[in-house]
Ligand SMILES: Cc1cc2nc3c(=O)[nH]c(=O)nc-3n(C[C@H](O)[C@H](O)[C@H](O)COP(=O)(O)OP(=O)(O)OC[C@H]3O[C@@H](n4cnc5c(N)ncnc54)[C@H](O)[C@@H]3O)c2cc1C
């Protein structure tokens with residue numbers, strides 16, 4: 001059950017895993033996520049589904065080793081099994097033909113962005129992807145993004161690849177160049193916050209995929225709750241995507257820090 | 266035979282008549298009610314996993330059983346939501362036939378070792394005991410139930426129910442809490458092929474993720490689950506009906522009947538300022554971290570905040586479980602904050618008593634109105650509105666009303682909100698055509714537990730809102746009987 005059938009290193013800290021999960025592969029849609037657990041003492045961690053192969057009965061997960069639990073997952077090899085894998089969870093991305101869509105992704109947020117870009121592209125939209133990373137080695141999924149969009153713009157903090165600058169610089173350049181009908185942003189909370197501020201200025205509808213702390217992922221605990229438009233919402237069941245202009249990113253950043261310095265050895 | 270006739274016939278058995286005559290009622294009434302053997306409060310408030318109640322010895326149980334007057338019209342049975350033959354099992358304990366007592370319990374209760382520990386007996390069977398009429402404490406029916414069930418389990422002679430010939434009909438159960446488990450057992454007995462689907466990575470529902478180890482050890486629940494496995498019940502964990510498998514998928518896989526016992530898993534919040542601060546969480550989150558994820562174990566990857574000054578909002582069993590857990594995780598102050606008075610608290614009396622013994626503080630007639638955080642967004646204080654009791658409300662309890670201007674601020678570093686749960690919305694959303702009440706519960710026929718979809722039955726908290734283990738179990742039994750009857754007619 002839940003056997004890893006392939007593993008690929010995107011960078012030192014980012015791996016792509018293809019995992020057997022025939023039921024999830026069949027029912028998942030862009031935007032859905034899963035909860036994964038590694039080991040009997042393992043934590044339940046949410047991961048967006050980056051892709052699926054219904055014929056093979058597998059799903060793709062892209063994992064960045066940030067804490068103890070994600071590191072454990074990245075250390076697994078082909079043939080190993082995940083202790084638990086449950087999903088698909090959350091609401092699927094609302095995809096329709098709107099015209100031109102800018103997909104802005106940073107860090108490991110690029111992985112969940114891939115199926116979303118793909119879905120918008122398939123729906124007949126002009127899709128422009130802005131990929132941001134600190135440096136060249138950390139740029140991931142560029143090839144896959146190119147295959148599923150009309151244009152890919154790369155931004156690096158140090159200018160080692162693509163254009164030097166932040167994701168917002170890339171997005172703004174597109175907005176100034178042509179009419180953008182919608183923006184989708186997935187990445188670190190702080191990055192999504194700045195993308196939201198930028199697109200608010202230009203009044204471009206924007207959705208953000210929120211990466212809150214979760215436990216069950218089924219609406220049972222409220223660990224994932226966040227204020228959106230003045231109301232508390234449960235990200236695992238009502239999200240993970242919300243109107244970025246309504247999200248209280250300050251609260252998100254604060255709640256993400258809840259267990260900082262508490263990680264166990 | 267009607268129930269009344271069965272009660273009379275059992276009561277008329279020669280051994281039972283002899284037992285009745287062996288002691289005068291007057292003598293029986295003079296025996297004082299047994300006291301549960303318990304761990305020392307100071308010791309147990311620092312030990313996370315040891316069960317507080319230690320159970321009765323054989324001698325204690327047999328003596329307590331003598332207190333029962335074996336009434337011809339046993340009112341206690343009317344107080345039991347599933348109608349356990351109480352005098353029959355109690356008298357079997359009196360004569361030393363403990364396994365027979367356990368067998369009687371199992372006629373009507375799928376999980377006697379669980380119910381003996383968590384049922385609110387003082388509101389059910391024991392509230393109807395004849396002794397109360399004479400001002401004496403009720404027979405300790407709950408303790409005796411636990412004794413018989415534990416005796417059977419520890420004897421290694423657990424009776425495995427007879428399984429009827431296989432019918433080759435596949436039945437799906439959604440949720441593995443007490444409702445789902447009792448339904449699964451009943452249907453397996455009748456020869457159906459039962460698969461229980463559970464969203465979480467553990468089987469047992471609230472019995473595992475909610476009720477703590479010090480009140481209901483997991484191993485006791487596991488014995489029951491193993492029993493079901495032996496009866497041929499299949500368990501599929503990590504599978505969410507409505508997400509992993511749809512209603513149509515279940516049909517495609519050949520399931521002919523579905524029982525939904527998905528519980529009342531959605532925690533309520535109060536929607537007051539500061540409720541999303543770090544350190545403020547639902548009791549479901551807190552208890553899930555500690556019980557399901559074993560977060561207090563240093564080897565567990567899941568973190569939990571171990572507050573030094575913890576306020577728990579609410580007065581139910583979940584609040585008591587949370588506050589007692591907080592004490593065990595090292596809180597110097599663990600406080601129950603409840604907006605009514607102690608009299609209105611819905612928690613079992615025993616939980617309130619145990620909490621007090623363990624040093625839990627009670628701030629009744631207080632209601633939080635705001636949480637205040639530090640510069641990092643962590644809760645550091647809460648503002649409480651003092652209340653007084655006014656006129657009775659719809660529930661018959663006196664309504665708490667704010668005392669104008671009486672506001673108090675206390676320091677806290679963790680707040681656990683335990684103000685009730687709502688029905689789990691997953692199935693109501695996923696099963697098209699299912700009739701749902703305004704409260705979000707699944708509407709069923711009360712006699713058969715059948716929903717508006719002919720092949721879907723439901724029971725437990727998803728039908729009742731937050732209720733009890735015994736009611737969920739009773740629903741499972743009722744639904745199984747009705748579903749079986751429906752198949753017989755087909
Ligand atoms: C902390 C706490 C203490 C309590 N103490 C007591 C007590 O002392 N005495 C008492 O009588 N009662 C007590 N209760 C109440 C009692 O536990 C519940 O009434 C009872 O468990 C309800 O049983 P159930 O079978 O309806 O659902 P649950 O036990 O809630 O089980 C439902 C299960 O279904 C699963 N599920 C939900 N949706 C799906 C889906 N779509 N697919 C698959 N699986 C799904 C859930 O994960 C869960 O495991 C307590 C409750 C809590 C939370």
Ligand code: FES
Nearest residue numbers: 217219221222236
């Ligand atoms: S993760 Fe528990 S409710 Fe969302």
